[in-house]
Amino acid sequence: MxxxxxxxxxxxxxxxxxxxxPDGTQAYTQQCRAAIVTEVDPADATRIGVAVLNPSGQFFHPLAAGGCVLDEAxxxxxxxxxxxxxxxx
Ligand SMILES: [Zn+2]
Structure with a gap:
């Protein structure tokens, strides 16, 4: 659905x-972080603005800065x- x-x-x-x-390792790998939807692109609902809640800080990723695109991989x-x-x- x-x-x-x-x-x-x-x-x-x-x-x-x-x-x-070079050896294939990473200091920090990708992580899922909790985020609250702050905006939805009216022309493309898969592109949203979010407020990201990291364990020790938060940041905002608005549509005006490009927003975030859905990736269902x-x-x-x-x-x-x-x-x-x-x-x-
Ligand atoms: Zn996830």
């Missing part, structure tokens, strides 16, 4: 991992900076 995001819903924001080292294959609906556990 395809849901449409709306202001105030909680989604996951995919953090950017740090660059991959499996964990590990998603683009950093994208959003998706929280996984069912």
């Amino acid at each position: 395809q849901q449409t995001p709306s202001v105030g819903r909680v989604v996951h924001y995919v953090s950017h991992g740090t660059p991959t080292r 499996p964990a590990g294959a998603r683009d950093g900076g994208s959003w998706h609906w929280p996984e069912r556990v």
Whole structure:
């Protein structure tokens, strides 16, 4: 079922991992972070603005700065900076 995001819903924001080292490891890998929808692009509901809640800080990613694009790929294959609906556990 395809849901449409709306202001105030909680989604996951995919953090950017740090660059991959020559040996293939990363200091920080991508993580799902809690994010609240602050805006929805009226022309494309898959592009949203979010307020991201990291464990020790928060930041805002508004549509005016490009917003976040839906990426429904499996964990590990998603683009950093994208959003998706929280996984069912
Ligand atoms: Zn997630």
